Amino acid sequence: MTNPVRAFAPASVSNIACGFDILGFALQAENGQTGPGDVVTASYGEFPGGPESGGPVRIARITGDGGRLPLEPGRNTAAVAARALIEGEAPGATVDLQIEKRMPLESGLGSSAASAVAAVVAVDALLDLAVPEQALLGYALAGEVLASGGAHADNLAPSLLGGLVLVRSLDPEPDVIELPVPAGLACALVRPHAEVNTRESRARLERQLPLDRAVTQWGNAAALVSALYRSDLELLSRALVDVVAEPVRAQGVPGFHAAKAAAIEAGALGCSLSGSGPALFALCDGRDRGTEVAAAMADTIEAAAGVACDRLVSPLPAPGARVIAGEA
């Protein structure tokens, strides 16, 4: 057995405009190398592990978070996910986790999901459990619920599986469908240097939706899936419309509407917030177009709102979480 085990889980874009809580895709770097995400290192714990000691998981160290993430296992996404896995599959085991944040927090890129996924993948490998992906997703979900206050897997599932995925339902267990991605599709991503708290952002959404708006949303979600199977980029473009979350959340992202207009002007197929935002994504036909669109969005936000932006162009589909080599 290897001890310790390191696992990487990528950042991801959830919702994809029309698929609130059901659609998401994984991200990678422009050259196809590892992009933003989390690395979690799991090693055998040398502590009793009972309730009195705080459970079977300890957080030994967190780097890259600016000291903001809690070391206390009951409040840490990675630890809660790892604990769920251990209690379900390997009761009695104890592990130490080290977390390296290689992505920004609270940017709408699935930071908590990446922590939870990297943790369960690392612990699964450390303890040689070979838990099926669907069950692993269920354990990771425990961490995501802690972070966001709602059970949704549209960041978790792409971070674990890679690619572009549909989460049909979580009840009674995760039902995840891996969708095809048209050749050459790329994601232009821009992250303004601002933060959005996912829990607060979810709380701001309307709890009731007018029926006609809901119909618009499921028409677009169904059409987006059809466009992916048909590699129909015109249909994809028409379907990339969010009438549910974006109208509410865009209010908290300075320059969003101007940046979206700039993305479309620069040839994007569609543009919306990534998850809760403030990151924006635009789907594009080809990496070169993606580079132009990312520049247009970033320049617009920097000019309109005076907020600096990071840029990323991710070829799709991107790989999911995996065990990686190297010392902890």
Added chain:
Amino acid sequence: MTNPVRAFAPASVSNIACGFDILGFALQAENGQTGPGDVVTASYGEFPGGPESGGPVRIARITGDGGRLPLEPGRNTAAVAARALIEGEAPGATVDLQIEKRMPLESGLGSSAASAVAAVVAVDALLDLAVPEQALLGYALAGEVLASGGAHADNLAPSLLGGLVLVRSLDPEPDVIELPVPAGLACALVRPHAEVNTRESRARLERQLPLDRAVTQWGNAAALVSALYRSDLELLSRALVDVVAEPVRAQGVPGFHAAKAAAIEAGALGCSLSGSGPALFALCDGRDRGTEVAAAMADTIEAAAGVACDRLVSPLPAPGARVIAGEA
């Protein structure tokens, strides 16, 4: 030019459980022959056609409706649709229409849509207009709005185009995607001898939907589309869930829940109301299974509610509207 022209438009199943207002499929008879639907015969009108004469369309005769449909053009679905077509594409023309109802009214099988579609197809051919299907659908929509009180094309589109279709949006114009149908898929249909008024049925639906229920619905709608492209009948079965309209509408259909349980017990992939009901449909793997399921549903409703039922097993996909031979 041929005068008169007869056109047939098939009955259809709308919603398909999770696709309220966006999904529907056309029906045919078990042997692949023409099944339930409307025949509209259009002939050159010999009347002035101006506003004072009541517009460019007259209803010469209606058969098969038990005298219940209005002859007055402004209140007749077929006439309103034909009038929209003439005013848009052939101003000054006048036509007489004869309508043969070959399907029950107010049963959830798209009776008004079949009238509107058969009318525009007949008039389009009579006047040699060759209007594209998408535009024809827009004209037929005028008739459907009259009948149901809402703009939706999930009966119109399959009745016109055949097959199983997705109506992504009607704004600014109908955006219809023809979806693939897994080989061997059949629809078991049962029509209790009772009626549901579509306009009243729509009015009973909640105008506001809890967000979590809306998410469930669009997860299933997206998954249903995926299942059709993948020919994945297990996923199709899991996705055939309606948490929006069925819970409300089923209350008006005696024996519905028992019949649905009987359909699943008999091996159906899923079962729900056809449109507003009271007709029920079940999707099945193969015609033989469809025959068993239709019998199970009909027997259950007859026993549980004392209501006689018609049965139909329709192989899918079924053809859409077409000009047919024969004298008016």
